[in-house]
Every structure is written in structure tokens, then in C-alpha cells.
Amino acid sequence: SYELTQPPSVSVSPGQTATITCSGDALAKQYAHWYQQKPGQAPVLVIYKDNERPSGIPERFSGSSSGTTVTLTISGVQAEDEADYYCQSSDTSFTSYVFGTGTQVTVL
């Protein structure tokens, strides 16, 4: 199996930009997807295929990819964005899925 590594925590002031990275060898060949999870709730898909945003997700959420690292960016952070964020990908044979280690975003 393989791993996806994220920073444990990110702190950001309201209105500023939060950047969350996710690193893993498989990301050079596979898409990454991002989920937001608030306490006591199920995860919600916020970015898929590196940089696509599902309907209903605010435009301040964006994604990018470079080599073996993908990045979730939250521009103009709001208090409601305080949550845990997980990246996710699959292996190149599409037989195994993996989640990143998770990043807790704190809005100061």
C-alpha cells in the first residue's frame, strides 16, 4: 500500500488564504480528491480530480497539482471553513483507495 502525507494542522486568520498540501508517489499518476469533515459530521467532497469543484461548493475552494504533491487552497477563509481536510487517491491499478493523514484547519 502507499501513503498520502498531509501537515497535521494549519492555522489561518479570517479572510486570509489557507494552503493544505498532500504528498505521495502515486499522485504523479493518479488524481487526488479532497474532503472536508466537521465535528460529528460525515465527510463532504470539496474538490475532485485535482481541481474540479462539485456543485454547491464555494468558489473559494480550489485545487492544484504538481508532480507528487497536490494542494487544496481556501481563499478568503471563513469561520465555517474550520474543519478537518483529507486528500484521497487510488493506486494505479484502481484496486486500492487511500486517504491522507488529515489536516486540521483552525480559523483564528
Added chain:
Amino acid sequence: QVQLVESGGGVVQPGRSLRLSCAASGFNFKTYAMHWVRQVPGKGLDWVAVIWSDGTTQYYGESVKGRFTISRDNSENTVFLQMESLRAEDTALYFCAREDLSLGEFLDYWGQGTLVSVSS
């Protein structure tokens, strides 16, 4: 609207079995792959298993391979997770989620989860 409702969780002794269910509604269930993902309270997400839309193919995470079995009943819009030889480390909140394989390997809707506690 899309709904996924898990059930079947509870307290079970180590070595025993448990069967989880996930009832789906609001979408064409038989065209979606279905997953189970678990989360130890306060910890990260751990992928458990996937079953393709027609039920012919299943894949499992390393930690459950050989002990858990995912299945589905497309006539009842339900996916199951049969868990055998349960261990303390299987204690977690178990979510079901759907995936449209034609779009990519991401899970676009999740249920609220059912809690499994393995304890003597």
C-alpha cells in the same frame, strides 16, 4: 435527494461477527460502486472496501482482507459489510459512500455512519 443510511453497529466481543447495512435512496443505486470507510473517533479516515455496481468485483484494505466481506443487493438498494473475527482495532465509525466509476475514483456522497465497538 441522495440518502445513505447505515445500520447494524453496536457492541460486540472480540472474535465475534457483525453485519452492517447501508440503505440507499434518491439515485440509481445499481449504477454506482459502493464503499465502506471507517474512522476511529478522533482519528483519520481508513478505506475498508469497495464493490462495483454489478457486484462482481470487490477490493479490500489490507487491515480487513480475509476477515470482512462486502456485498450488495441491487433489488433492495442496499450494501452490506460482513465483519468476521473482530478485533479491538476494528472499533470505529463505519461510513458507506458511493462512487461513479465512470467519473473517477472519488466518493461524492456519504452516510452519517454506524458505530462499531469491539470490547470484552
